Amino acid sequence: MAVSFQGFRSLVENNPDAISLIDRRGEILYGSASSTKMFGYQPEEIVGRNCLDLIHPEDRDHANGTLQEVLATPPGPFHWDARVLHKDGTYCWVESTLSNLLFEPEVQAIVMQQRDINARCIAETQRQAYADELTRSNLRLEEFARIAAHDLREPLLTISLYSEMILKKTQMDATGKQMAQIVVDSATRMVTLIEGLLSFASTGLHEPPRFVDLRHAVAQATQNLASPIRTSGAAIVVGPLPVVKSNESHLVSIFQNLLSNALKYRTERPLRIGIKAEQRGPDWVVKIDDNGLGIANENQARIFMPFLRVASRTVPGCGLGLAVCKKIVEELGGTIWVESKLGEGSTFCFTLCADKNTKIPELAYGESV
Numbered sequence: 001m002a003v004s005f006q007g008f009r010s011l012v013e014n015n016p017d018a019i020s021l022i023d024r025r026g027e028i029l030y031g032s033a034s035s036t037k038m039f040g041y042q043p044e045e046i047v048g049r050n051c052l053d054l055i056h057p058e059d060r061d062h063a064n065g066t067l068q069e070v071l072a073t074p075p076g077p078f079h080w081d082a083r084v085l086h087k088d089g090t091y092c093w094v095e096s097t098l099s100n101l102l103f104e105p106e107v108q109a110i111v112m113q114q115r116d117i118n119a120r121c122i123a124e125t126q127r128q129a130y131a132d133e134l135t136r137s138n139l140r141l142e143e144f145a146r147i148a149a150h151d152l153r154e155p156l157l158t159i160s161l162y163s164e165m166i167l168k169k170t171q172m173d174a175t176g177k178q179m180a181q182i183v184v185d186s187a188t189r190m191v192t193l194i195e196g197l198l199s200f201a202s203t204g205l206h207e208p209p210r211f212v213d214l215r216h217a218v219a220q221a222t223q224n225l226a227s228p229i230r231t232s233g234a235a236i237v238v239g240p241l242p243v244v245k246s247n248e249s250h251l252v253s254i255f256q257n258l259l260s261n262a263l264k265y266r267t268e269r270p271l272r273i274g275i276k277a278e279q280r281g282p283d284w285v286v287k288i289d290d291n292g293l294g295i296a297n298e299n300q301a302r303i304f305m306p307f308l309r310v311a312s313r314t315v316p317g318c319g320l321g322l323a324v325c326k327k328i329v330e331e332l333g334g335t336i337w338v339e340s341k342l343g344e345g346s347t348f349c350f351t352l353c354a355d356k357n358t359k360i361p362e363l364a365y366g367e368s369v
């Protein structure tokens with residue numbers, strides 16, 4: 001095979017990528033000087049060999065499939081990533097790009113451009129191994145927290161129940177009553193904390209995703225909060241909401257936590273809560289806004305951490321509601337954040353993956369619950 005085209009030749013020889021010319025069966029007709037650097041072979045050691053023979057057996061079918069594709073659909077290009085045998089007997093990851101120039105009179109070959117991606121692939125494999133280990137370690141921690149919380153709950157409920165009975169049934173002076181009340185309050189608070197911890201540790205238990213109408217999830221959450229909603233006199237306005245492929249009980253839990261916070265962290269002003277969704281690129285952004293206390297800039301990222309509370313201790317809670325929301329949203333592949341101005345109100349936003357087969361059901365904007 002004579003490579004007579006001068007411009008092509010100089011492009012090949014000055015290219016840091018290895019460039020080879022192969023025939024329709026994969027036989028190597030020419031290898032550029034940089035093939036030596038990348039694979040250790042002198043050009044004459046690879047000419048005449050079939051390039052597929054140098055590919056790791058596990059990657060060979062994929063490479064052969066790509067060769068057939070570029071033969072069937074000239075000029076390509078088509079790519080494959082595969083492990084290629086180095087002269088020293090090791091395999092290195094290489095990205096190959098094939099262009100079919102068999103019908104170009106100047107070339108009459110398939111041009112194969114190869115780039116060393118070994119470092120990238122090794123880094124990716126290591127990153128994946130770390131990520132897998134982190135996931136396993138998180139699961140172990142969650143399991144530990146779940147078991148610990150579950151086992152602690154029973155004796156605590158007993159302490160709580162009996163201390164209340166002692167308070168009610170035993171004759172005590174004022175100081176004794178005060179001390180017994182502290183025991184009752186602390187036990188109650190600890191039960192709340194442990195139940196929060198249990199719910200936090202259990203949120204990772206997934207059912208397979210199903211189509212969920214977000215309006216149903218909101219309706220379920222508002223039904224669960226019917227009593228505090230009534231007491232607060234809140235006006236809840238629900239805008240258009242989509243159907244998403246997700247997990248209904250998890251979504252109810254997110255709406256319930258965010259709505260419950262809007263009810264808890266309100267001001268003297270009549271409470272207004274809005275719920276709506278907007279499509280942004282491949283995602284839905286769901287927004288729950290309120291005209292409550294608002295959150296200072298420096299606390300807006302921190303409040304999603306477990307057990308972190310900014311509110312006054314007089315407001316009930318254990319600092320896990322937003323951590324649960326964050327955990328669920330992230331497990332569903334989204335992100336959650338808050339936009340807020342202290343004294344004016346907050347908008348909690350989270351993203352959900354939009355399914356291209358779903359759409360917003362017909363709903364007049366401003367429908368209220």
Ligand code: ADP
Binds near residue numbers: 290309318
């Ligand atoms: P909890 O309500 O039990 O404290 P969360 O994790 O739900 O726990 O909330 C963490 C903190 O974020 C709360 O203590 C409160 O200070 C703040 N916060 C959450 N939602 C709102 C809201 N809608 N308005 C103002 N502050 C909020």
